[in-house]
Amino acid sequence: MKIMEIEGARELSGTIRISGAKNATVALIPAAILTDEEATICNIPEITDTDALCDILEALNVEVKRASESIIINPKNMKNIEIEEQYSKKLRASYYFMGALLGKYHKASMYFPGGCSIGARPIDLHLKGFESLGATVTNEGNKYIVEAEELHGANIYLDIASVGATINIMLAAVRAKGRTVIDNAAKEPEIVNVATFLNNMGAKISGAGTSTIKIDGVDHLHKCFHEVIPDRIEAGTYIIIGALCGNMLKIDNVIPDHIDALLSKLEEMGVELEIGADYVIVSKKDKYKATDIKTAVFPGFATDLQQPFTVLQTQATGKSKTTETIWENRFMHISYLRELGADITVKNQTATIIGPTKLKGAEVVATDLRAGAAMVAAGLTAEGKTTITNVEHILRGYEQIVEKLTNVGAKINLKEI
Numbered sequence: 001m002k003i004m005e006i007e008g009a010r011e012l013s014g015t016i017r018i019s020g021a022k023n024a025t026v027a028l029i030p031a032a033i034l035t036d037e038e039a040t041i042c043n044i045p046e047i048t049d050t051d052a053l054c055d056i057l058e059a060l061n062v063e064v065k066r067a068s069e070s071i072i073i074n075p076k077n078m079k080n081i082e083i084e085e086q087y088s089k090k091l092r093a094s095y096y097f098m099g100a101l102l103g104k105y106h107k108a109s110m111y112f113p114g115g116c117s118i119g120a121r122p123i124d125l126h127l128k129g130f131e132s133l134g135a136t137v138t139n140e141g142n143k144y145i146v147e148a149e150e151l152h153g154a155n156i157y158l159d160i161a162s163v164g165a166t167i168n169i170m171l172a173a174v175r176a177k178g179r180t181v182i183d184n185a186a187k188e189p190e191i192v193n194v195a196t197f198l199n200n201m202g203a204k205i206s207g208a209g210t211s212t213i214k215i216d217g218v219d220h221l222h223k224c225f226h227e228v229i230p231d232r233i234e235a236g237t238y239i240i241i242g243a244l245c246g247n248m249l250k251i252d253n254v255i256p257d258h259i260d261a262l263l264s265k266l267e268e269m270g271v272e273l274e275i276g277a278d279y280v281i282v283s284k285k286d287k288y289k290a291t292d293i294k295t296a297v298f299p300g301f302a303t304d305l306q307q308p309f310t311v312l313q314t315q316a317t318g319k320s321k322t323t324e325t326i327w328e329n330r331f332m333h334i335s336y337l338r339e340l341g342a343d344i345t346v347k348n349q350t351a352t353i354i355g356p357t358k359l360k361g362a363e364v365v366a367t368d369l370r371a372g373a374a375m376v377a378a379g380l381t382a383e384g385k386t387t388i389t390n391v392e393h394i395l396r397g398y399e400q401i402v403e404k405l406t407n408v409g410a411k412i413n414l415k416e417i
């Protein structure tokens with residue numbers, strides 16, 4: 001088991017460079033099997049979710065070459081065999097193999113995906129989408145078999161603008177016969193990045209980034225080169241950390257438009273930001289104004305930034321509220337923030353935070369990926385030593401987090417116990 005130890009209350013200055021987006025990467029890797037030719041993807045983050053997807057590729061006999069931050073995927077000798085539970089349960093995004101395998105071979109057999117326990121996380125919208133394209137879904141316990149004689153275009157309305165369902169249906173539809181229209185599609189930048197990748201391979205997708213995506217099926221996809229966009233959630237996390245402990249901390253390789261909602265909320269609190277074309281510079285101020293947030297689909301306030309943002313709310317004067325609307329179980333970080341001294345109560349889907357409080361180091365748990373990021377932000381802010389257990393969750397999504405923070409003056413280390 002790995003733990004993280006942080007000696008907090010140190011000033012952070014220098015530059016943190018943002019890596020490629022986890023949530024784009026985890027869809028791009030399965031998407032690459034839709035061709036029989038080589039796909040080269042650069043700016044791939046070195047996180048354990050990337051490793052887990054490469055393990056699945058290798059289990060399917062796909063050739064994978066990894067060099068620093070880039071990956072070459074060659075599915076020439078691929079075999080469409082069942083994806084075992086030991087692979088699928090490692091991460092949520094293993095479900096993208098369902099759409100990709102269905103799109104390419106008209107059959108996918110795999111187990112229910114794993115991932116953070118932040119809610120029930122059903123995949124009914126993905127499966128309904130596949131059925132609309134002509135597939136039948138059979139499930140035996142945890143195993144799902146999705147197959148079709150032929151895939152045909154369809155008009156699909158998503159009851160919820162789900163990121164996963166939007167991408168998965170896109171993957172299944174790119175090689176279907178005819179036109180698929182996804183209405184109430186999710187608009188997250190990662191979806192645009194995946195659509196661009198598929199279009200570079202010869203797909204015909206328009207409207208990604210809006211709530212109506214049109215996909216005209218093609219017979220063949222070819223080799224391509226692609227770059228992953230910067231990770232807006234990683235960027236947002238470090239910007240929040242900068243507001244807590246920074247002294248002219250520069251967060252580099254950022255697309256500010258992707259984190260508009262966060263930047264506006266930070267400005268509302270009184271955080272001083274210098275926003276450049278591809279960077280943000282942020283310093284800690286002595287006083288912040290209490291501010292409410294409510295999570296929403298893009299371009300709303302990202303649910304993945306809600307947990308780290310709570311830490312900043314503990315430093316604001318007065319009563320702040322955070323309302324979570326996407327996931328029903330995303331307040332597990334709160335009890336650990338209380339261990340550090342925060343004054344927070346949770347009722348239904350709203351947390352009320354009274355501040356400012358001086359946080360003091362304690363032993364805490366990273367209950368999920370972004371709760372873990374919140375623990376790191378809190379540990380860096382708190383006086384004394386914070387020990388975080390279950391840090392495997394954090395390493396699934398933050399590339400070289402210890403090195404990046406150490407480089408800007410944090411005292412943080414990772415230990416195997």
Ligand code: UD1
Nearest residue numbers: 023093121122123124125126160162163164165303304326
């Ligand atoms: C993705 C992100 C995750 C982020 C989330 C919301 C990845 C790998 N993960 O997760 O970091 O927190 O978007 O921005 O990209 N739902 C259903 N049925 C379905 C699918 C979803 O009811 O078939 C519900 C979910 O329970 C949830 C909501 O829709 O309440 C949004 O989920 P969705 O956008 O699908 O999230 P993920 O793609 O799993």
